Amino acid sequence: MAAIQVVRSEWTKIRSVASTVWTLSLAVVVTIALGMLISALTKHEFDNMSAKDRLSFDPTYISFAGMSLGQLAMIVFGVLVVSNEYSTGMIRTSLAAVPQRGTFLAGKIGVATGLALVVSMATSFVAFFLGQAMLGSHRAALGDPHVLRAIIGGGLYMTLIAVFSMGVAAMLRSPMLSLGILMPFFFLISNILGNVSATKKIGRFLPDQAGSKIMQVVPRIDDDTPYGPWGGLGIMVLWVAAALLGGYVLLRRRDA
Template sequence: MAAIQVVRSEWTKIRSVASTVWTLSLAVVVTIALGMLISALSRHEYDNMGAGRRLSFDPTYISFAGMSLGQLAMIVFGVLVVSNEYSTGMIRTSLSAVPRRGSFLFSKIAVAAGLALVVGLATSFVTFALGQAVLGSHRAELGDPGVLRAVIGGGLYMTLIAVFSMGVAAMLRSPMLSLGILMPFFFLISNILGNVPATKKVGRYLPDQAGSRIMQVVTPVDDSPPYGPWGGLAIMVGWVAAALAGGYVVLKKRDA
């Protein structure tokens, strides 16, 4: 099957499954709504902040507070895109139609990643605009130093979270097992490692903590990571590449 036909086939699969559409919609709504809520709370709290907290006040990053829950939906989207065919048994039909397993996997991931990127960038720009509107006089402008990078980075972060989940799902081949590992990893293990002094240096190199650095404009003086925004994103890309490589190896060596 020609590459363009494989891509069209994967696009048809994604848009015909209601669950993937709903998870992307949920990612948008949760990210925007929670970002506005946290922005509103931060605006009212600003006058009570000490001088140190005001110096580290980052209106851009505050508007992305909803990303912590929005990524939950992106994880589910990434897992479902890959593992749905395994759970339904359609993977055998798909691999019969596209015997070249590398082409099959990366066409699927390319289509899903493209969709996640469009949704992620749109969500990031809307989240920033509405969050800054709520912050009022404490707002940041898109033309301020580092702000445009952070907003674009928010869309890239959401996309990479989804693609990382696709790679893990390709390795594990089970939606329940994939979600059972990814959810605790991002919402428990990562937070624990990143906040416990003894493990903080390790936690900084986990995909979500390193990748989220791209959305920060103001770095707290007492909590500066050993890498910059693009360095953090590069670390996250490394995690994604490793997950995709693992997924490819498993698909190549194991029967459907």
């Protein structure tokens, strides 16, 4: 019964904080709108593509181009869900009401993850259908091999980005510090490591690079990645699990 009350309490917190609702809304709009734009531009430039680019042309993955910015909003959502109470001082009241810290953290992350999953799955499907509409004759169909896996994978990817951010925020507690680490990590460090030949083999095991493999339907030319779509998602899940474990351990050890 206590667990149900914790879930209800966390749902009320998320629903009543305008910033978390707006960040999820922004993730939806940015992912879909940018995906449609990139898909439309790709259709326009398709005839100018080289033969090599056409061989690795992946219409499904192109419709998810907006996730590169949409995940930014998911990161902010994940951080705010956990760290808002620390920044306002409400964490003391929450832990006084739910002294079992494992139950408290599980309820908070469980509710936020469920919400992120629903929003992310809906976003992934809408981004696919609208993106394919923009591609016209170059589009993929839902029934094509591996397309449904990629769409579901897109929803899982965005959800895991949010949950990973929750784990980091649980460890760091400060929203500014959490965002100050997560933003450069995903948008600077990951890109550098993934595009420099000396570090490329390391970069491919970072959570975003490994997890995004699940959204690919057509393999890239000369792709020597040592794991497949589900293997990449599995690597991302390990990163998320490590972040959540770190958050739980530090929550138990530290004072509010």
